[in-house]
Amino acid sequence: MNNSAMTQSGDPDQIRDTVFVVVPAYNEAACVGRVVEQLRRVYPNVIVVDDGSSDETAAIARGAGACVLRHAVNRGQGAAIQTGIEYALQRGAEYVVTFDADGQHDVADIRRLLEPIVRGRCDIALGSRFLGEALDLPASRRILLQLGVLFTRLTSGAKLTDTHNGLRAFRRRAAQKIEITLDGMAHASELIDQIARSGLAYMEVPVTIRYTEYSRAKGQSSRGAVKIALHYLLGRVLR
Amino acid sequence: MNGLQVLILAVLGILFVASLTALLRGWSSRKEGFVWCALCVLAAAATLWPQLTVKAAHALGIGRGADLVFYCAVVVMMIGFWMTYIRLRHLRRDMTRLVRHLAILEAQSSPEQGAARPPSSSS
Numbered sequence: 628m629n630n631s632a633m634t635q636s637g638d639p640d641q642i643r644d645t646v647f648v649v650v651p652a653y654n655e656a657a658c659v660g661r662v663v664e665q666l667r668r669v670y671p672n673v674i675v676v677d678d679g680s681s682d683e684t685a686a687i688a689r690g691a692g693a694c695v696l697r698h699a700v701n702r703g704q705g706a707a708i709q710t711g712i713e714y715a716l717q718r719g720a721e722y723v724v725t726f727d728a729d730g731q732h733d734v735a736d737i738r739r740l741l742e743p744i745v746r747g748r749c750d751i752a753l754g755s756r757f758l759g760e761a762l763d764l765p766a767s768r769r770i771l772l773q774l775g776v777l778f779t780r781l782t783s784g785a786k787l788t789d790t791h792n793g794l795r796a797f798r799r800r801a802a803q804k805i806e807i808t809l810d811g812m813a814h815a816s817e818l819i820d821q822i823a824r825s826g827l828a829y830m831e832v833p834v835t836i837r838y839t840e841y842s843r844a845k846g847q848s849s850r851g852a853v854k855i856a857l858h859y860l861l862g863r864v865l866r
Numbered sequence: 867m868n869g870l871q872v873l874i875l876a877v878l879g880i881l882f883v884a885s886l887t888a889l890l891r892g893w894s895s896r897k898e899g900f901v902w903c904a905l906c907v908l909a910a911a912a913t914l915w916p917q918l919t920v921k922a923a924h925a926l927g928i929g930r931g932a933d934l935v936f937y938c939a940v941v942v943m944m945i946g947f948w949m950t951y952i953r954l955r956h957l958r959r960d961m962t963r964l965v966r967h968l969a970i971l972e973a974q975s976s977p978e979q980g981a982a983r984p985p986s987s988s989s
Contacts, residue, residue: 676969696969702962710966714973810962 639741645721646741647672649711650693651704652728656682658841659728663691666726666734674715675728676707684728705814709807716802723802727793731842736834740796743830750801751822751829753787754794759833765843775816778856783820787831791815794834801827813859867914874913882906905942 648670652659659675666673675688679701689695696710708725715723722744724737732754740752761769772791779790795818797805804825809817822829882903889899912919912935919931928934 694973696973698965698969700961700965702965706962706966710969713966714970717970717974808959810958 637746647715647720651707653678655728660687678707703810706810750827754792754834755789755831756836757788763838785823
């Protein structure tokens with residue numbers, strides 16, 4: 628499908644076949660099957676990158692109809708996302724969406740993210756739970772995320788409301804420009820940094836994040852957040 | 867020469883031979899090989915003639931030769947840690963690239979991965 632033609636039509640529902648949803652997953656056997664099924668009801672191209680899981684994540688995702696890529700050893704979420712993006716581009720993706728495997732995102736939000744891209748208003752759409760809704764978000768996590776926003780604003784200059792949201796959408800040429808080099812969770816800040824420097828047009832879109840006991844257990848502790856910040860700063864120095 | 871000096875010199879001698887072998891056989895870079903050999907020679911000199919470190923310490927305005935050796939050891943260790951960290955980073959990056967390459971290659975060669983299965987009829 629021709630990209631300019633799609634931009635003219637401006638309807639995200641007409642481009643579903645060219646959208647590739649990348650789902651990084653590490654030991655997500657409990658959730659990944661349901662997430663893939665929900666995604667596949669709308670988007671046929673779902674790529675799950677199993678980041679060296681020791682459980683049945685890959686088999687369950689494959690059973691649910693996803694195309695599964697397996698990292699032989701655990702390399703971190705950033706590495707898994709980059710693998711998924713590269714593979715999606717090789718498969719001819721016109722739009723790439725990143726989506727967490729823990730079930731906290733809403734599939735309907737993908738359409739909201741794609742809309743401004745398809746209409747030609749931006750190249751990258753970033754989900755923001757603080758413009759949208761964060762259901763059952765613990766106060767401690769809210770503070771941690773706000774500190775993350777402040778940190779990213781200081782380091783990259785990007786004025787965003789939510790910098791650590793796993794739900795993002797890229798136009799093909801934007802995805803081609805992005806190269807995540809920080810393997811772990813520090814990739815979120817690196818990504819914002821690259822977007823801010825790339826000259827690509829980006830905007831935030833309100834999305835809903837639903838926190839569950841499962842997703843809370845998978846999230847970062849404050850100690851982990853400090854480690855991530857140090858990782859990111861070292862990554863910048865040694866780039 | 868006391869027993870401890872003999873022991874240190876023996877260790878330094880082994881390190882020197884190993885560094886020289888690595889340098890001559892191309893296992894280490896020229897720069898790295900020369901630095902290791904030079905460090906071994908300097909350490910051996912300081913072990914054999916401790917008064918040299920005292921003279922050098924006085925020349926630099928440091929009270930004792932032992933202090934100078936300690937400061938130098940700290941600096942060398944810090945540089946060593948930093949170089950090891952950078953090397954480890956490069957190794958990790960290469961490992962990620964390799965793991966990514968293998969994952970994509972495996973997916974490309976698997977016929978069932980060529981195209982995603984059509985969504986279930988419930989969609």
